Amino acid sequence: MNLKEPLWSKQTDSDGSQPPSSSSTRDPESDGAPSAATSAVEELIKSLNQQRIYREVTLALRTGLRDARAEFSFLRVRGLRFLLKSLRSIAQSDTSVYLFSLTQSIPELQVVPVLFEHSLKETVDDRVQSLDHIFSVEPMNIKSPSTDAEVALALRVLEGCCLLHPESTSLAQQHKAIPVLMNVLSTRGVLEQGACLDALISIMLDSSTNQTEFEACNGIEEVAELIRDKQVDETLRLKCGEFLLLLIGHVNGRDRSPMATIHEDVRRLLGEKSASLIWAASQFGSTLDPDQRLTALHIQARRVLESLDLY
Known part of the structure; x- marks a missing residue:
């Protein structure tokens, strides 16, 4: 879907000039009528x-x-x-x-x-439980x-x-x-x-x-398991780092949020060094434009990945 400019929103006069006045003096009351008409047209x-x-x-x-x-x-x-x-x-x-x-x-x-x-x-078990559909005229509903x-x-x-x-x-x-x-x-x-x-x-x-x-x-545990695993695709591990940065810096911004123990969970799962880096880096970008924030997010996620002790 592409939203297009309507035809009626374009100027109908080719030069956009005002018609000449028949008198050099204008009546204030008569000036109000064109203004009201213009306003009504704009609203329409x-x-x-x-x-x-x-x-x-x-x-x-x-x-x-x-x-x-x-x-x-x-x-x-x-x-x-x-x-x-x-x-x-x-x-x-x-x-x-x-x-x-x-x-x-x-x-x-x-x-x-x-x-x-x-x-x-979620995919359910498609095993046939009954053969009644074979002897009926109703077709069996199959969904890929x-x-x-x-x-x-x-x-x-x-x-x-x-x-x-x-x-x-x-x-x-x-x-x-x-x-x-x-x-x-x-x-x-x-x-x-x-x-x-x-x-x-x-x-x-x-x-x-x-x-x-x-x-x-146990969402934090699932994400931490992915980011710790060196066998996981590096792009996905970086995405996990970005997820933790956004989760702590934006989603979980309140003191009494439902995930009040998120900082302790990250420290327990990823270590003190990585947890401190994630907390500090999650405060980034409030004064940056969207492109700069995205670039900063990628850089900080890379640093989080490098800080992990995976021995």
Whole structure:
């Protein structure tokens, strides 16, 4: 979805000049009429523009969600890619972000439930329990399992929804998001694990319930085990370092947060030197622009990795 400029927002006069006045003297009361008319036209244009963006947002969601609910993985992947592209376009405008938030109060347009009901749903045992379907006229419902690419895309879409619409974290919690994502982190490949770490940060932002569940699932231990293991892909280990920096510096910024023992847990799991470095480095970047903050995050994660004593 690409939000385009409406035709009615453009200037209709080629030169933009005002029509000449028939009199050199102006009546103050007559000057107020054009101003009021101009204001009314601007309000009309604003309203039309908002309606247009809302239609585009809803159309994009309906199109993407239709495929995201499909029985076959390749169709779900197509729908998730469309949704991810749409979310990136929505993020470029405050108006479209606001309208997207409005759509997420409509059940049939909610994105997060679809992700957990289809792409992020754990695979169940597909062994045939009965042969009744062979002797009936009703076809057997077969749904293809989620591929690695599908799971990774679903996690990216989940991340985008929670960042654009904070209330989506509550929808994710209703679908047991933390246990599902921790299962992805411990069983899937590098592609899904990296996307999973980013999604975990987004669903725990300003969500004490999800933070509590993360602690209950021993999330810090899972991440620490990955970052300590030299056999793990280095890119994933760096992502784990970035995760800990963001978790301590941004997600867990309050004194009485659900993860009050996070500093002690990191010190116990990674050692005093690494824990001190993570705590100091997690305070970075509040005055930097986004690109500089991202670069600083990468540098600090590399230093955390180098500080670990893995003997």
